[in-house]
Amino acid sequence: MDTQLSSSTTRSSFGAGGTTPKEPAMCYMPLMSADCFSNDIHKLDTSTMTWTLICTKGNPARWRDFHSATMLGSHMYVFGGRADRFGPFHSNNEIYCNRIRVFDTRTEAWLDCPPTPVLPEGRRSHSAFGYNGELYIFGGYNARLNRHFHDLWKFNPVSFTWKKIEPKGKGPCPRRRQCCCIVGDKIVLFGGTSPSPEEGLGDDFDLIDHSDLHILDFSPSLKTLCKLAVIQYNLDQSCLPHDIRWELNAMTTNSNISRPIVSSHG
Numbered sequence: 126m127d128t129q130l131s132s133s134t135t136r137s138s139f140g141a142g143g144t145t146p147k148e149p150a151m152c153y154m155p156l157m158s159a160d161c162f163s164n165d166i167h168k169l170d171t172s173t174m175t176w177t178l179i180c181t182k183g184n185p186a187r188w189r190d191f192h193s194a195t196m197l198g199s200h201m202y203v204f205g206g207r208a209d210r211f212g213p214f215h216s217n218n219e220i221y222c223n224r225i226r227v228f229d230t231r232t233e234a235w236l237d238c239p240p241t242p243v244l245p246e247g248r249r250s251h252s253a254f255g256y257n258g259e260l261y262i263f264g265g266y267n268a269r270l271n272r273h274f275h276d277l278w279k280f281n282p283v284s285f286t287w288k289k290i291e292p293k294g295k296g297p298c299p300r301r302r303q304c305c306c307i308v309g310d311k312i313v314l315f316g317g318t319s320p321s322p323e324e325g326l327g328d329d330f331d332l333i334d335h336s337d338l339h340i341l342d343f344s345p346s347l348k349t350l351c352k353l354a355v356i357q358y359n360l361d362q363s364c365l366p367h368d369i370r371w372e373l374n375a376m377t378t379n380s381n382i383s384r385p386i387v388s389s390h391g
Contacts, residue, residue: 162188162213166228183235186226188213193253195260197282200236201228202260204280207249207268221247221267225260225280243287245278246270250301254312256343258282261290264317266301273299273319277341294353297339310344337379352376 126133164186166179192206203226210218223244227236251265251274260280266273275297277290297303303317321333342349352373355362362370 160215162190162209162215164188164213168230179233181228181233181235184237185235186228187220187222189222191249193251193262195253195255196230197255197258197260199229199231200282201230202226202253202280202282203228204253204260204262205248205251205265219268221249221269223247225285227282239285241285241287243289245276245287245289246272246274248274248301250318252303252305252314254305254307256307256312261312263305263314264297264300264303273301275299292341294356296341297337298335300335303335310342312341312343314339314341 166181168177168179169175170177186203187208189206189208193204195202195204205222208220208222209216210220223246225238225241227238228234229236245262246267248262248265248267252263254261260282261277262280263277264274277292277296279288279290280286281288297314297317298319300317300319304315306313306315315336315338317335318332319335321331323331345353352369354360355365355373356377362373365373
């Protein structure tokens, strides 16, 4: 996608296996086939647009799908996803790992990681992003617990510790499949899927899609903090400038448009 021309460009290129995987430049391949998990890593050379299967060293991460793989420097941090107790094949004995696995792209080796004392629940279809040298995860779903999440966790790769973050303001409802993009010091979160408040036919049919937008500001200005105080304490807005009142209205207006969906895979 060319963001300046707002158009997509198709590149005809093939990797070593004669196929063109549709994954990012450095990716943790989610599935080999419809009935098999994978723990392969493919690398994309963006100058030649060719893929290479990496012969990794070390103890690889478990086969899985619906995980996150986030780059911090030259290291790729893999978290979560859905695995199976019996290895790469589906047996309906799902595992939701909450251990961080680290892949060094320079040495092409999986690293041995120390244990972490506090861990978020294992999950799939969550969001992950890097900010200021640390890893953040939000939301997701655990089928064994039948639970959607809306918690935010921060992982420090130096101390190898997790910390739960409690942002100010009203955050998103529990969800999975949402999109999180970092823009400067802000995280823009859009959409996702949550359980329907109505009684449905189980996990496959009792879900709704979201079209709401949330912004997490890591470095809020004094103006932003004042607007949050006006909202939190329900202060009189009549004396405020028109543009400030418009911004307050935008911050508190529900923009959610939801519809039922048919499938819950992911």
